[in-house]
Amino acid sequence: MGDDAADAAGASGSADSRTGTDATATAFDGGGAFVPYLAVGDPTYEASLEYVEALARGGADLIELGLPFSEPMAEGPTIQGAVTRALEAGMTPDRFFEFVSELDVDVPLVCMTYYNLIYQYGSSDGPRSFVERAAEVGLEGFVVPDLPAEEAGPLREACDEFGLDLIFIVAPTTRGDRLERMMERVSGYVYVQARLGATGAREDVSDQTGESLERLADWEIPKAVGFGIKTGEHAERIAAAGADGIIVGSALVDIVAEGHEDDRPVEETADRLAEKARELKAGATRGAESLPEPEHP
Amino acid sequence: MSETERGREGERTDRTTADGQFGRYGGQYVPEALMPALEELEDAYERYVLENEDGFMDEFERRIRDFGGRPTPLGRADRLSERYDSEIYLKREDLVHGGAHKLNNALGQVLLAKYMGKERVIAETGAGQHGTATAMAAAHLDMPCEVYMGRTDVNRQRPNVFRMRINGAEVNPVDIGRGTLKEAISETMREWSRTVERTHYVIGSVVGPHPFPAMVRDFQAVISEEAREQAREQLGSLPDAVVSCAGGGSNTMGAFHHFVPDDSVDLYAVEAGGSSLEVDEEAGVAPNSATLSTGDEGVLHGARTTLLQDSDGQIMESHSVSAGLDYSGVGPELAHLVDEGRVTPVTVDDTAALEAFHRLSTDEGIIPALETSHAFGYLHEAFESGEDLGETVVVNVSGRGDKDLETVIEETEKRGLESAPDMSVFETGGGI
Ligand SMILES: Cc1ncc(COP(=O)(O)O)c(C=O)c1O
Numbered sequence: 001m002g003d004d005a006a007d008a009a010g011a012s013g014s015a016d017s018r019t020g021t022d023a024t025a026t027a028f029d030g031g032g033a034f035v036p037y038l039a040v041g042d043p044t045y046e047a048s049l050e051y052v053e054a055l056a057r058g059g060a061d062l063i064e065l066g067l068p069f070s071e072p073m074a075e076g077p078t079i080q081g082a083v084t085r086a087l088e089a090g091m092t093p094d095r096f097f098e099f100v101s102e103l104d105v106d107v108p109l110v111c112m113t114y115y116n117l118i119y120q121y122g123s124s125d126g127p128r129s130f131v132e133r134a135a136e137v138g139l140e141g142f143v144v145p146d147l148p149a150e151e152a153g154p155l156r157e158a159c160d161e162f163g164l165d166l167i168f169i170v171a172p173t174t175r176g177d178r179l180e181r182m183m184e185r186v187s188g189y190v191y192v193q194a195r196l197g198a199t200g201a202r203e204d205v206s207d208q209t210g211e212s213l214e215r216l217a218d219w220e221i222p223k224a225v226g227f228g229i230k231t232g233e234h235a236e237r238i239a240a241a242g243a244d245g246i247i248v249g250s251a252l253v254d255i256v257a258e259g260h261e262d263d264r265p266v267e268e269t270a271d272r273l274a275e276k277a278r279e280l281k282a283g284a285t286r287g288a289e290s291l292p293e294p295e296h297p
Numbered sequence: 298m299s300e301t302e303r304g305r306e307g308e309r310t311d312r313t314t315a316d317g318q319f320g321r322y323g324g325q326y327v328p329e330a331l332m333p334a335l336e337e338l339e340d341a342y343e344r345y346v347l348e349n350e351d352g353f354m355d356e357f358e359r360r361i362r363d364f365g366g367r368p369t370p371l372g373r374a375d376r377l378s379e380r381y382d383s384e385i386y387l388k389r390e391d392l393v394h395g396g397a398h399k400l401n402n403a404l405g406q407v408l409l410a411k412y413m414g415k416e417r418v419i420a421e422t423g424a425g426q427h428g429t430a431t432a433m434a435a436a437h438l439d440m441p442c443e444v445y446m447g448r449t450d451v452n453r454q455r456p457n458v459f460r461m462r463i464n465g466a467e468v469n470p471v472d473i474g475r476g477t478l479k480e481a482i483s484e485t486m487r488e489w490s491r492t493v494e495r496t497h498y499v500i501g502s503v504v505g506p507h508p509f510p511a512m513v514r515d516f517q518a519v520i521s522e523e524a525r526e527q528a529r530e531q532l533g534s535l536p537d538a539v540v541s542c543a544g545g546g547s548n549t550m551g552a553f554h555h556f557v558p559d560d561s562v563d564l565y566a567v568e569a570g571g572s573s574l575e576v577d578e579e580a581g582v583a584p585n586s587a588t589l590s591t592g593d594e595g596v597l598h599g600a601r602t603t604l605l606q607d608s609d610g611q612i613m614e615s616h617s618v619s620a621g622l623d624y625s626g627v628g629p630e631l632a633h634l635v636d637e638g639r640v641t642p643v644t645v646d647d648t649a650a651l652e653a654f655h656r657l658s659t660d661e662g663i664i665p666a667l668e669t670s671h672a673f674g675y676l677h678e679a680f681e682s683g684e685d686l687g688e689t690v691v692v693n694v695s696g697r698g699d700k701d702l703e704t705v706i707e708e709t710e711k712r713g714l715e716s717a718p719d720m721s722v723f724e725t726g727g728g729i
Contacts, residue, residue, distance in 0.1 A: 070581070070611040071479065071597060073486050074328045080473065092609050115326055116596040120610030146326045146596070171330035173493060178332060196330055197491035 023108040024140045024165050024188035027062040028222035032288030033245030034059055034235070034281040035224050036252055037112060039066040039082035040099050041091030043260040047269070048086070049103060051256060054270035056105035058277020063105065064143060064247065067096045067113035074145035076197070078250040081257055093121050093130070100137040110167065110188070112143040118155065131158035141165030141188045149182045156185050169193050170216065172208040179215065189222040191247060194229070194238070213242045232283030239287025246284050252276060317507025320636060322629035325506040327486070327599045334493045335506055341413045342508045346405070346515055353412055357405055357516075364437055365394045365404060367519065371527035371691065376660040381680040384689040386536065387663070388524045390548060390696060395430045397666065397696030398517060398548040403430035403499055405516035407438050410497035417441045417492070420499040421485040423450055423478035423544065424621030424668060425457025426696055427501030432466035442466040445485045448476035450620045456700045475614045478544075478624045482598050502545025503628030506599030510628050517551025524691055525555045537687020538563040541695065542671040543589065543642070544621050546628035548695035557639060563687065566631060567675040569617030570644035578607050586615040588627040589635050589642035597625070603632040618647040618708055619667035619701075645674035651708055653677055654698060655717045666696035667704065 027033055036055045041048050055063060068083040068091050075083065100109060111134055115127075122129025134142070141164050147155065149168060159166045165188030170179070172195060182190075194209045209225055216223055225238045226247030235246045255276060259269030317323050317339075325335055345353035361367050369389040377385040390398035403420070410418050418440050422428030428444035435442035444466050451458055451470045461468050473480040482504070489498040503510045503517070521539075528536050541552040543566040556562045571585030583605045585591070595604040597612055605613040605625040617623040634640040645653070653673035658664045665673060672692050679686050698705070709717045 070474075071483050073483050073598070074490070076487070087611070094609075114596075116604075116606070116610040116612070119596060120606070120608070145328050146599070148325060148327065148329050148332045150332075151324055151326055169329045171328070171332075173330050173333040175333065178329075178336075193330060196493060197487075 024062060024110065024167075025222055027108050028189060028224070028244040030288070031244050031291065032239050032284040033061040033222070033224065034277065034284050035062045035064060035226070035245050035247045036060050036277060036280075037064040037066060037247060037249035038252060038256065039068050039079060039086050040096050041068065041086035041089055042082040042253070042256055043085045044089050045091070045095065045099060047266045049099065050266050050270045051273055052103055053105055054274040055252070055277050056107055058274035059281030060107055060277060061245065062108045062110060064110050064112045064249070065096075065100065067091075067093060067111055067117060069114035069117050072114065076250065078253050078257070082253045085260065093117055097133055097137045100139055108140040109138065110141045110143060110165070111139050112145070115144050115147045115151075115155075118142070118144065126158070127155045128158045128161070131155070131162050131164060135162040135164055139164065141167055143167045143169070143191055145169060149178070149185050152185055159187070167191055170212060172196055172212055175215070183219060186221060189224050189245070190216065190219065192216065192223050192225045192243065194225050194227040197227070209238060209243075210241050217242075229280070232279040235280045235283030236287040239284045240290045242291065246280065248280055317511070319510070319630040319633035321594070322600065322602050322632050323507055323510065324601050325599060326596045326601065327506050328490055330490045331486070331493060331506075334489070335508070337413070338497075339508045341409060342512045345409055345412050346512060351412065353408070357408055360408065360437075361401060361404055361519070365400050366392060368523045369393060371524055371531060374661050377657075377676070380660070381676070383680070383686070384532070385676070386528070386532075386689065386691045387661075388520060388552065388691055388693045390520060391663065391665065391669070391694045395426070395433050396699060397426040397430065398520060398551060398693075399427045399430035399501065399696070400434065401519055401551065402501070402513050402516040402547060403427060404434040404437075406497065406499040406512075407431065407434040407440055410440065410499070411438055413497065415497040416495045417443070418497050418499050419443045419445070419485055419488055421445045421478065421481035421501060422457075423447070423481065423501075423623060424619070424666070425450065425454040425461065425700060426621060426666070428466070428468070429457045429460045429464070431499050431501075432461040432464035435466065436464045443469060443488075445469050445471050445481045445488065447471045447478060447481045450477055450481070453704050454620050454700050455703070477615070477620065479612065479615070479626070486598065502547040503550045503630060504545040504598060504600060504602070504626060510600065510630055513547050514550040514554060514630060517547050518554040520548065520551035520693065521553060521555035524552065528689075528691065532689055534689075535559055535562050536689040536691045537561070538565060538690045539693065540565045540567060540672050540676055540686075540690060541693040542567045542622060542668050543627065543631065544569075544586065544624050544668060545626070546631040548693055550628060550631055552691075552693035553634070553640065557634070564634070564640045565675060566635070566640050566642050567671045568642060568644045569619060569622035569650070569671055570646035571616040571618070572647055574644065576605075576613065581607060581611060581613050582616070583613045583625070584616045585644065586617045586622050586624055587642075587644045588625065589632065590644050592627070600626075600629045602629040603627055603635075618650060618704065619671065621666065621668040622671065643675050645671045645678065647708070648712055648714070649674040649678065651705065651712065651714060652716055654701075654705055655709070655714065658698075659718075663694065664698040665694055666698045667701045669693075669695045670698070
């Protein structure tokens with residue numbers, strides 16, 4: 001980031017705390033980070049604990065935990081299915097926080113959910129209660145798909161107060177002013193949306209990814225690319241294109257869904273998740289290794 | 298709102314655009330991928346709609362007259378006036394092409410999409426009236442059109458599904474959740490974020506992210522602009538009350554907008570009371586769509602507004618016998634006007650709406666939409682209970698009921714409503 005931009009961010013008062021939690025940014029050190037997503041409570045609370053721990057075993061560097069919302073506006077059919085299963089099995093914000101406390105993994109955890117759940121939680125008027133509770137249970141930050149930078153003021157403030165990160169999504173359509181506004185408010189990492197559309201695993205990897213990474217080339221913050229990544233080979237290509245990490249959701253949720261539909265034992269599904277995680281992590285690592293050594297300013 | 302005003306009203310945020318807020322409601326809570334499209338739309342709305350650039354509004358007014366059939370009459374309802382011993386006037390949006398107020402907005406937005414150089418329009422629909430209006434406008438203006446409609450609504454509003462198809466639109470049933478308007482809007486938003494660069498989303502009510510609530514209201518405001526003028530000419534004064542049904546609230550805001558500054562005119566937004574106002578938190582179901590009357594503040598479908606939600610903030614499924622009112626949210630401006638005390642929200646349950654449907658049909662020779670029937674249900678309840686709506690009341694007839702006949706016959710029979718004509722003789726020998 002240029003000095004001017006850094007000064008501008010400083011003037012807006014959030015610069016110091018924007019570096020609040022180092023854990024998320026550190027997860028991307030060395031590149032080739034693997035960031036899986038699962039909807040918490042899919043298909044049950046207990047199975048979901050095993051699944052998230054399996055991802056950590058398989059090499060996850062940071063995990064995005066989805067707190068299911070009844071209207072997942074940005075999700076494709078795969079994650080919608082996960083959200084529905086989790087809600088039917090009784091997942092709530094309080095159960096979610098319990099889950100995070102109980103989880104036995106030592107990678108940073110980020111909560112991905114929609115703004116209404118954050119806004120309604122607890123007694124505060126606004127997002128503060130939710131963020132406070134998230135900090136208590138050891139979450140490091142938030143991804144909120146229906147909260148663009150313009151509406152994120154109150155959440156940004158609460159994150160600053162409790163030292164948590166607020167991660168924004170950069171879309172293929174995000175340009176110019178919008179990028180700058182986002183740069184002022186983002187912390188932890190940026191989520192680079194690889195293509196237009198809702199989430200979902202795809203067969204190909206989009207050209208839009210390379211373009212988006214280029215637009216962000218001079219941001220110092222780690223860039224994680226998601227939307228549609230399905231195989232180790234995708235992961236490799238994206239890491240080789242300059243992403244610091246890859247985010248994978250639907251391809252993992254597919255494994256959970258299959259296990260549920262075919263009535264497989266939880267351990268078997270967990271093993272399959274760990275195996276998929278290893279494939280994706282290995283791909284990301286290969287991609288990162290193919291890059292020239294980064295120059296440090 | 299400027300940077301210095303940041304955070305002035307608690308949750309009010311640091312947006313840089315001046316508008317899009319109605320008190321504490323409104324905003325743009327959408328995925329980042331859609332934000333550039335909303336900025337583009339804001340710009341087009343300001344230039345073409347507000348400033349009439351390239352004669353956009355002139356063309357819109359010409360087409361809504363020649364194609365849409367405006368202006369619609371304000372007519373005295375003789376038998377209702379006698380029944381209630383008051384002057385009851387009907388604003389006849391059921392006479393707009395397509396049979397509902399929906400074309401005012403759909404034609405405006407499809408035309409705007411053309412001016413913006415978009416190649417395709419998509420829309421959600423509940424009752425199918427907005428989908429039908431969009432399909433008609435798209436055919437009229439030669440634009441490809443796809444409509445998303447919940448499965449439950451596809452089944453209960455079949456005539457409109459056929460009309461959309463016949464006008465050349467694709468109709469995509471949405472098999473998520475209860476399969477009503479809420480799911481249709483979510484799915485259309487998803488489709489919009491897949492194809493946003495060349496597609497315009499013609500949203501069907503005063504809901505969604507800025508600039509939709511303001512823009513849809515402006516296209517619908519012609520209702521109150523005409524009605525206010527007509528009332529002055531025909532009655533020599535303004536009415537004492539305007540009554541309008543409210544789902545998302547587009548016919549409502551349209552019928553109210555020009556009366557909002559007239560303090561002497563009471564404004565009643567009639568919501569669907571469904572089968573009960575009680576809520577089943579456990580099941581996540583509100584057996585009604587009484588958002589303004591019973592809901593509370595939250596964020597859904599791009600806006601901060603009043604919602605039916607549980608204590609965690611999960612959105613509840615709504616219910617109404619009328620598909621067009623069956624929605625867990627409501628437009629932010631209407632929510633604000635209710636908070637301010639300018640608009641009074643009231644509810645009418647399924648049965649009272651059905652009775653009102655038959656009353657208007659037999660009394661006045663007008664078959665109203667089930668949505669509209671709620672407005673007449675309230676009129677009846679108010680006069681029966683001795684509540685004083687004033688000497689002259691304008692009811693907005695938001696649409697006609699042809700689409701609802703199957704539902705009405707079935708629901709009437711189920712309830713054994715005595716006021717309804719007997720249809721049983723037609724049942725043998727293969728339906729109606
Ligand atoms: C005839 C009619 N009236 C009213 C409505 C409710 O919509 P709104 O509240 O936006 O006017 C609908 C919606 O489909 C409708 O078809």
